[in-house]
Amino acid sequence: MATEPEIGTSEPRSLLTVLGPGLVTGAADDDPSGIGTYSQVGAQFGYGMAWTMLFGFPLLASIQAICARIGATTGRGIAHNLRRHYHPALLRTMVMLLLIANVINLGADLGAMGAALALLVPGPALAFTVMFGIVSVTAEVFIAYTRYARILKWTTLSLFSYVAVVFVAGVDWGAALRGIVIPSFAFDKDHTMALVAVFGTTISPYLFFWQAGQEVEEQHRRHTKPLCIAPRTAGPELRRIRTDTLVGMGFSHLTALFIIIATAATLHAHGVNDVTSAAQAAEALRPIAGNLAFALFAVGIIGTGLLAVPVLAGSAAYAVSETFRWTEGLDRKPREAKAFYGVIAVATLGGVALNFTGIDPMRALYWAAVVNGLLAPPLMVVTMMIARNPRIMGRLTIPPRLAFGGWLSTAVMWAIALLFLFG
Incomplete structure (x- = not known):
């Protein structure tokens, strides 16, 4: 079996300095719409679907590690590599679907943040939604990348609020452990939709583009070359990517598991089986688990x-800019990458605008899941083809063990997409 290149050495680094794109990507996977999905699963099925987190961890970790390696090895993002090596129609279709799904997700997440803040502070939820949209765009456009990357890394600490909720929720740990390690599934409509929702939320295309793009950003920040050009640095860098991705995706799945356990122990145990949003889950916790659990849950929604x-x-922005060959990168000044930052602003404010249309947020999330569910499997196939192509990756194509994990993840997502369409 192929092994990682051992060429080159590096000074030992602390875990905190190793963690970066993988940690942020994993934490971002637990966005407010994801929190709503995990809350619904816990409320509806109790601990019965907790096993999906244990099963899904190696799948997400494999495909994200592959995306990170593509970015680090080629010095280019997913869309850039698609443009250079595959038919333009494939690229445009993927990017268009990604853009649609992301704007819908942005609308749902910003709306959930506004609703969560309205639970904590008296005021109109829509006004808070607009405020969060403006704050997010301003920070992403005008804060220097080095500082912004540190902010994103420290923002991941907000996920610990869900760890705290578990310890005030009165969990039946025996039942929870059985739900985690013993799969329970019935081929009925409710279980099928829950499975689709969980994996559609967990393995999402925007994570592929982001982590690959962030590896390229990190090379710019550290003034290093792509690994295909500087193979002497490959060994230490690939070990860093592996550690960063495993920790980040582990953090993501552990947090999601805590949300399922917390809502199972509180909402499900008290007969509350239907949750339509993350904010509703927080509100429902108050009379059952107390004000502390409610406040921690609501603050976590805002932080994530x-x-x-x-x-x-x-x-x-990475995907669109790479498609049209625009100057891109968060390390660029706004005047150097006007179109790139313009996409960030338009996508975010488009998400804000969705909250003024009267569209049912759960219906919007449903269609986002449809788009993501249809987009992820073919995109994962192309990603695997890139990662195994020596013309693109040089001698740093992914080793067989990682390729097996990537293809297994791809097969599972194809099966879930078909189940979604024809189940």
């Missing part, structure tokens, strides 16, 4: 939203 919104907008 502040992390996820720039990731959603940024991934769209």
Whole structure:
């Protein structure tokens, strides 16, 4: 079996310095719309669907590590590599679907953040939604990338609020452990939709574009060359990517698991089986688990939203800019990458505007899941083809073990997409 290149050495680095794109990507996976999905699963099925987090972790970790390696090895994002090596129609279709899904997700996340703040502070939820949209765009456009990357990294701490909720929720740990390690599934409409929702929320195309793009950003920040050009640095860098991705995706799945457990122990245990939003989940916790659990849940929605919104907008900007060969990158000044930052602003404010249309937010999330569910499988196939192509990756094509994980993840997402369409 192929092994990682061991060429070159590097000084030992602390875990905190190693963590970066993978940690932020994993934490952004638990966005407010994802929190709503996990809350619904916990409320509806109790601990019965907790196993999906254990099952999904290696799948997400594999495909995200592959996307990160593509960015680090080629020095280009997913869309750029698609444009150079595949038919333009494929690229345009992928990017258009990504943009549609991201704007819908942005609208749902910003709306959830506004509703969560309205639960904590008296005021109109729509006004808070607009405020969060403006704050997110301003920060992403005008804060220097080095500082902004640190802000995103520290924002991941907001996810610990869900760890705290579990410890005030009165969990039946025996039942929770059985739900985690013993799969339970019935081939009925409710279980099928829950499975589709969980994996559609967890393995999302915007994460692919973002993590690959962030690896390229990190090379610019550190003034290093792509690994295909500087293979002597490959060994240490690929080990960093592996650690960063495993920790980030593990953090993501552990947080999602805590949300399922917390809502199972509170909402499901008290007969509350239907949750239509993350904010409703927070409100429903108050009379059952107390004000502390309610406040922690609501604050977590806002914190994860502040992390996820720039990731959603940024991934769209990377994809669109690479498609049209625009200057791109968060390390660029606004005047150097006007179109790139313009996409960030338009996507975010488009999400804000959706909250004024009267569209049912759960219906919007449903269609976002449809688009993501249809987009992810073919995009994962193309991603795997890129990662295994020596013309693109040189001698740093992904090793067989990682390729197996990537193809398994792809097969699972194809199966879920077909289940979604024909189940």
